[in-house]
Amino acid sequence: MSLPFHIMPVSTSLDAELQHAIDNKTKPLGALGRIEALALQIGRIQGTLRPTVQAPRVMVFAGDHGVAHEGVSAYPQEVTWQMVMNFLGGGAAVNVLARTLGVAVQVVDAGVNHDFAGAPGMVHAKVAMGTRNFALEPAMSAAQLDEALERGRSLAREAANEGCQVLAFGEMGIANTSAASMLLHKLAGVPLAAAVGRGTGLDDAGLRHKLQVLERAAARTGTLTDGRLALQEYGGFEIAMMAGAMLGAAEAGLVLVIDGFITSSALLAAKALAPAVIDHAVFAHQSAEAGHAAMLQALGGSALLHLDLRLGEGTGAVLAVPLLRAACAVLCDMASFAQAGVSGRD
Numbered sequence: 001m002s003l004p005f006h007i008m009p010v011s012t013s014l015d016a017e018l019q020h021a022i023d024n025k026t027k028p029l030g031a032l033g034r035i036e037a038l039a040l041q042i043g044r045i046q047g048t049l050r051p052t053v054q055a056p057r058v059m060v061f062a063g064d065h066g067v068a069h070e071g072v073s074a075y076p077q078e079v080t081w082q083m084v085m086n087f088l089g090g091g092a093a094v095n096v097l098a099r100t101l102g103v104a105v106q107v108v109d110a111g112v113n114h115d116f117a118g119a120p121g122m123v124h125a126k127v128a129m130g131t132r133n134f135a136l137e138p139a140m141s142a143a144q145l146d147e148a149l150e151r152g153r154s155l156a157r158e159a160a161n162e163g164c165q166v167l168a169f170g171e172m173g174i175a176n177t178s179a180a181s182m183l184l185h186k187l188a189g190v191p192l193a194a195a196v197g198r199g200t201g202l203d204d205a206g207l208r209h210k211l212q213v214l215e216r217a218a219a220r221t222g223t224l225t226d227g228r229l230a231l232q233e234y235g236g237f238e239i240a241m242m243a244g245a246m247l248g249a250a251e252a253g254l255v256l257v258i259d260g261f262i263t264s265s266a267l268l269a270a271k272a273l274a275p276a277v278i279d280h281a282v283f284a285h286q287s288a289e290a291g292h293a294a295m296l297q298a299l300g301g302s303a304l305l306h307l308d309l310r311l312g313e314g315t316g317a318v319l320a321v322p323l324l325r326a327a328c329a330v331l332c333d334m335a336s337f338a339q340a341g342v343s344g345r346d
């Protein structure tokens with residue numbers, strides 16, 4: 001068993017001071033809307049009236065899924081490793097967005113069905129060459145799950161030790177929307193028909209087939225409310241490692257930026273292991289993937305951006321980083337009514 005995760009609920013002791021500081025900025029009360037709530041959340045997580053977004057990083061976790069052999073994705077499995085090479089070469093959407101917005105990219109092989117020996121810049125954390133086919137048997141063993149969780153946790157710790165204050169999460173893995181749908185179904189009780197979507201772009205027949213495969217997979221197990229068991233049965237190595245990294249990042253006091261449907265499923269599993277992880281999470285965007293709205297509802301979160309993205313890789317999370325910077329700048333740099341000599345409310 002991996003060591004238990006120790007995440008304290010984020011302290012609310014500064015809330016009154018943070019709200020007072022925000023309310024005294026030169027604007028009508030509440031006029032910066034969600035940016036105000038974001039400023040309060042980041043100030044609360046960092047325990048300061050002057051929060052910052054230093055050394056933001058997106059970790060992109062990649063893994064393959066045995067269930068891909070059931071024909072549940074519009075693309076073949078080898079796209080996973082090919083896209084990983086694209087990440088390492090700096091040419092994927094996440095690289096371009098991250099470069100544009102000043103976010104570092106770290107690519108993690110959590111369990112891709114490919115040998116990346118010698119690939120420059122890769123974080124080698126492979127648990128195995130992909131999971132087993134969860135339509136037939138558990139996706140991974142308990143030992144593999146522990147390994148994935150612990151590797152994720154230590155990667156997050158390393159990031160914190162290197163000065164990263166904001167950790168964004170992304171993933172790559174053909175067929176991983178199937179795994180995410182299973183986690184949503186089992187952990188949050190969302191009916192499969194509402195939890196399953198088109199992923200990379202299945203047509204109507206493909207979607208019907210995916211639902212049938214997942215119904216068969218769901219019937220293999222009973223009710224599963226335990227995060228570890230759900231991950232073992234239906235997770236992916238990239239999803240489990242992300243969950244471990246989210247928990248490790250929360251332990252280290254970081255702000256977590258959650259991307260789309262698959263990244264959110266990792267948080268759902270992480271929340272089942274340690275509920276206080278949710279205090280650290282910022283929900284970057286609502287994916288176009290059917291089921292993400294229900295996933296966000298299950299997590300009690302509300303997305304900052306609605307851009308109809310359905311790419312993954314951490315793209316939506318990276319796009320939200322400027323909003324976090326903006327929220328911190330409001331607290332740190334905006335003049336108060338007194339400082340600017342502006343009259344307050346009557």
Ligand SMILES: O=C(O)c1ccc[n+]([C@@H]2O[C@H](COP(=O)([O-])O)[C@@H](O)[C@H]2O)c1
Nearest residue numbers: 073173175176177199200260261287312
């Ligand atoms: O982040 C999302 O909401 C999202 C929605 C649909 C697809 N994806 C990406 O597409 C891949 C999984 O889709 P699929 O159809 O192969 O299950 C995987 O690499 C994800 O990063 C990601």
Ligand SMILES: Cc1cc2nc[nH]c2cc1C
Nearest residue numbers: 075079083200311312313
């Ligand atoms: C090309 C491609 C890029 C991706 N990035 C994340 N998931 C992906 C799936 C495909 C198919």
